[in-house]
Amino acid sequence: MKPYEYYYLAKRNLLSDTKNRQRIQGNLQKNSRIHVSAACGKAMASVTCMLADLGYSVTASDESFHPPMSDVLQARHITCSKPDSKNIENIDLIVVGNMLPSSAVEVVAARHAHIPMMSGSEVLREILAREKRSLVVAGTHGKTTTSSLLTHVFLKSGKNPAYMIGGSFQNTGESYSIGIKKSSHVIFEGDEYDCAFFDKAPKFLRYNASSAIITSIEYDHVDLYPTFEDYTQAFQFLVDDVSNDGFLVLHDSVLQHIDISNCTAKIVIYGKNIFKDVSYEISSVSSSGTSFSIVFRGQKYSDIFIPLFGEYNIANATSVFILAFLEGVKVSDIISTFSTYPGVHERQEIIGEKNGVIVVRDFAHHPTAVRVTLEGIRSHYPGRRIVCVFEPRSVTSRRKAFETEYPKALEDADISIVVSPPFKYNDDKNDFMDVSVVQNILELSGKLSHVARDADDALKILSQHVIKNDIVVFMSNGDFNSIPKKFLESYFF
Helix, strand or coil: CCHHHHHHHHHHHCCCCHHHHCCCECCCCCCCEEEEECCCCHHHHHHHHHHHHCCCEEEEECCCCCCCHHHHHHHCCCEEECCCHHHHCCCCEEEECCCCCCCCHHHHHHHHCCCCEEEHHHHHHHHHCCCCEEEEEECCCCHHHHHHHHHHHHHHCCCCCEEECCCCECCCCCCEECCCCCCCEEEEECCCCEEECCEEEEHHHHCCCCEEEECCCCCCCCCCCCCHHHHHHHHHHHHHHCCCCCEEEEEHHHHHCCCCCCCCCEEEEEECCCCCCEEEEEEEEECCEEEEEEEECCEEEEEEEECCCCHHHHHHHHHHHHHHHHCCCCHHHHHHHHCCCCCECCCCEEEEEECCEEEEEECCCCHHHHHHHHHHHHHHCCCCCEEEEECCCCCCCCEHHHHCHHHHHCCCCCEEEEECCCCCCCCCHHHECCHHHHHHHHHHCCCEEEEECCHHHHHHHHHHHCCCCCEEEEECCCCHHHHHHHHHHHCCC
């Protein structure tokens, strides 16, 4: 066992219901009948479809099915249902999503029936990472954009990689591909969240990283990592685990949190600082995207264009430039494919325009992600009013510590509507955000702010404030009760 296996096994064994976290180890056998539980998550939907594409008999269940991943499942004609013990009758293997507790109805039924279990990350490793060079994109922020851009570069350069990203391309709706047999690479969005109730290791450690990008490290997922040290330890394990014939591409901010002395891969540091191995500089921003330059190995590459906004996205693109080049893609191909990047759903995604009002959807939920996303949108639409509707939905984002962080993050919005988060079973009433505090701080700084009881209340408030030529930005890491679509369909300005 690798060192991190002992670390996360010990972490699991400290939990109160250790006995129920045991499982019969599963594996993929020819002609297996497989059920995927919690199948509408961004990664799990891709896993489900991959299994179907490989010829397995697959069924799926989840508490709710919503776009964009429900569209991915429906396109593959996969039978989807609500969780029920009957769903695991006559199956050979159950694949469980990492949000499922050990007490979930299908998990309990599978345990009683002695049905083998696998996590989605284990399935991905078995399908994709055994015989290909595995490129893992990790980091607190920017994983989906960076991994999808890397995938786009490889696809358009004729590399035909297998891939799994935590979102779907805006032009094709695809979130994964099993690639072709002769393709040499697989690209993973490397999530630091754990694999399953029986495996507390982060997903990115299951992908056999040949090379990796780490875009950023900032405390997140406090429900899994009780301290920042525990959180950074996950990335430290990844750094130490990258193959000695591979590359580790790090944003310079990451160096303050990890030790690279034991890494056997070739390390490349990038950042805005010209003294780093690779540096970037923004030259201009237009209505269609950003032009920038990169200095790499003493050579300057100018007039690079990408249809993205915000310095953080240029940093992400720089990391892709580096790793794609090191893994064999021609510089000319990288630069030309950057300009055709289609984007992914829920990342600065323009979902519609009505009477001059542009509606944008973004996944941002951590204060830093909220801040840099709004900065990027502000650079895209200078001089226009921004109305932001924000839902602090994740376990981390609902913490009391962020009451003073979100007002700073929302400064680029002219009007903010913060939706009151629901109190859930894993929340602590002494460490739960009071959104009225966020509102008061914003108003003291001269910003107009409102608190909404729920998503529908946010729609009512929007109708009273939105005017022609506003940019309305919806931010949530959930489906937000489909209010961006409802807003476009129901309101006139």
